[in-house]
Amino acid sequence: MERSRIAFDHWIHKHHFTFRDTRGRNLNVQCNLCLPKINILSTARDSTSNLKKHLERKHSVACRRRIRDEPSVEAPSSDGPSSYESSVLENQMAESSSEAKEAKIERSTIDPTTIYHQTSQSWLNSLVFNFIVEDVQPISILEQPGFRKMIEALSRGNKVMCRNAFITRLEVASNKMKGELKDKLDKVQTLCTTADVWSVQDRSYFGMTCHWLEDNLERKSAALACTRIPISYTCETIIAKIQEIHSSYNIESKVQATVTDNGNNFVKAFKEFCPEDDQEVEQSRFEDLGSILCDGEMGGDFFLSYFLPPHQRCASQTLNLIASKDLAEAVLKGQAGKLHSSATEKCAAIWHKAQSSTEAADAIESIAKINFTDPCSNQWSSEYYAINKLMSLTDSQLNELFEALGVPHFTPDETAYLTEYTDVFKPVAFALDLLHGEEKCFLGIVIPTLLTLKRKLEEKAANTRLFSKVIDSTVKAIDSRFKQVFESSDARLATATMPQFRLWWLPEDERESLRAQLITEVLQVDQGTEETETNGGSVHEDEFFSYGPGSSGNKSGKREAAEQVWLYLQGTNKDLKCLNEFPGVKKVFIKFNTTLPSSAPVQELFSNGSNIVTPKGHHLSDEHFERVLLLRYNSKITTALE
Structure with a gap:
């Protein structure tokens, strides 16, 4: 043969x-x-x-x-x-x-099967690599016999890359991604970062993302790190990681704020290591520079304090804390506390049945035409929406549902209570959703959202039968927990530069003061641009002196800034695109609204990582684990996976 x-x-x-x-x-x-x-x-x-x-x-x-x-x-x-x-x-x-003619056809319509055969192994390697990174698959899949057999059969005998080949390719792609990201961030004037700590499988990771606004006001995001830290981390560990990551991307001077949750370690870290300018005068003291340099630990803390940006607490997490703690405690202590407990226990029985039994889930789908998920214990809005789903059913649907699941029926008082509960606190759930966004959510939306929420709750208080004291407690909690935001100059300027709000949200007697601040900011950003453009160049004599008609001195610049701000504040167009007509105001908008009100993006980074960290499937080193996550998160703004 x-x-x-x-x-x-x-x-x-x-x-x-x-x-x-x-x-x-x-x-x-x-x-x-x-x-x-x-x-x-x-x-x-x-x-x-x-x-x-x-x-x-x-x-x-x-x-x-x-x-x-x-x-x-x-x-x-x-x-x-x-x-x-x-x-x-x-x-x-x-x-x-x-x-x-045929040569042209050959270039444009060559048989794709031939191309596939000629580059099949390299193409297969790219497909498998992208599959693992984009879908956050464990690297152990490369060693699974079924996966290898399937790929080799579909590719007509080509081999699946080995673990070492994947690691090599991962390092190359990661270095390319980081280089491209550094180039992008070098061109950005202002950005914000979000940070959080994630613990899983007896490991702790420190994650950080960064966000900025393009000139067209489109928000861009990137992941900077998801690095391993000790399980018993301290606030000093957090500060060191923040400084290290900011420094590795050369963005220390560009970070407008770092957004975190309300965790004690973050709050303590930023409180103890805040910049010297933020310290009160009576806390200032002189230190001998020589002794500071000789003392390793104190010297480290001394210099770290100069790299910390301002701290911004996550607004959605703070509001969730108000709803799940202050509001919930007020409800339980109120006149309807027992009614709330009994009603929510019956709701929980339905949610548990839906999660633990496929028959129960099918019955709910058949009767109510809806799906129930067990509410997240630390997310008030998830429980609210689950209750709201039940209250959207008719009495006959509820009775049929209770009979099918074998759980106790609502009493008439419980039904009335839950109906009023969902109506009164609907604005809280809406505000939480609003503050949890990313692409269209800016720092300037926080104050108007809170003010509107307070007003709507106070309107509900006049018509509620059971929740007037609960509403009072909730409003006081908003004032207390968001006091720093209400008093923040950055947050107020961020709001004023949003065409949707301008100064309409402020009392009449406070508008003039904020208008003056806005003029000052417009003047400063314009001067900063001019200095950047003329830096290193020769200065003409007429440009040095600022006397006489036609001069471009400070008074003229201030008049132009004041006129631009006045025209902006008189406008009624609420579309962000109208800022293109007011370039100075637009620069101030970008400066202050670059900051996100939520730390949700870093949570998304962690949720991607949970697919890799499994008891059986995770064999990546900490460094390689981080590279996979960053490549996946940054695939939209870099070409490392192309």
Whole structure:
């Protein structure tokens, strides 16, 4: 059999065919270029001319040049050219008049199957690599027999990359991604970062993301780190990581604020290591510089304090804390506390049944046409929406549901209580959703959201039967927990530069003061731009002096800034695009609204990581684990995965 296949085995175009079997003096082969169509061809044992003719007729564009120059495997005839050579000559004459046209076609419509075969292994490696990174799959999948068998069968015998090949490719892609990200951040003037700590499988990770606004006011985001830290981390560990990450991307001076949750370690860290300018005068003291430099620990803390940006607590997490703690405690202490406990216990029985039994879930779907999920214990809004779903059902649907699940029915008082509860606290749930956003959510939306929430709750208080004291407690909690935001100059300027709000949210007697601050900021950002543009260049004498008509001195600049702010504040267009008409105000908007009101993006980074960190499937080192997460998160703004 080996002798009978000797012509086919030594043929230069053998790779275009797959041997199937022998039939007498002939061989049966399958054309790989015809795939996905199965095309079985027959050829003589000692000749490949039949297969060459097939390539001529069906795949001439892809194979013409190599076939044209190839000698026949058959013994040459002394009488003249072989039939194959004659066929080639005829084809050359027929095609000579349209050579240029066919060359163009060859470049644009070359057989994709040929491309696939020529680059199949490298293409397969890219597909498998992107699959693991984009879908956050554990690297151990490369060693699973079923996965390897499936890929090798679909790729017609190509091999799945090994673990070491994946790691090498991961390092190359990660370095490319970080280089591109640094280049992007070098061009950004202002950005904010979000930070949090995530603990899983007896490990702790420190995560950080950064966010900025483009000139078209589109928000861009990137992941900076998800690095391993000790399980018993301290506020000093957090400060060191923040400084280290900011420094590694050269963004220390660009960070407008770092957004975190209300965790004690973060609050303590920023409180103890805040910049010197934020310390009260009576806390200031002089230190001997020599002793500071000699004292390693104090010297480290001394210099770290100069790299910390302002701290912004997550607004959505703070409001969730108000709802799940202050509001909940006020409800339980109120006149309807027992009613609340009994009603929510019956709700919890329904949620538990829906989660633990497929039959119960099917019954709920059949009766109520809705799906129930067990509310997250630390997310007040998830419980609120679950109760709201139940209260959207009719009495007959509720009764049928209780009967089908075998849980106690609501009493009339409990039904009335839950109906009023969902109506009164609907604004709280809406505000939480609003502050949890990212792309369209800015720091300037926080104060108007809180003021509107307080007003709507106070309006509800006049008509509620059970929750007037609860509303009072909730409003006081908003004033107390958000006191820093209400008094923040950054948050107020961020709100004033949003066309949706301008100064309309402020009392009349406070508007003039904020308008003056806005003029000052517009003047400063314009001067900063001019200094950047003229930095290092020669200054003309007329530009040095600022006297006389036509001068560009400070008074003229201030008049222009005041006029621009006045025109902006008189406008009524609420679309962000209107800021293009007021370039100075737009720069102030970007400066202060770059800060996010929520630390939700870093939570998204952690949720991606949970797919990799599993008891059985995680065999990545901490460094490689971080690289996979960052590549996946940053795939939209870098080309490392292309």
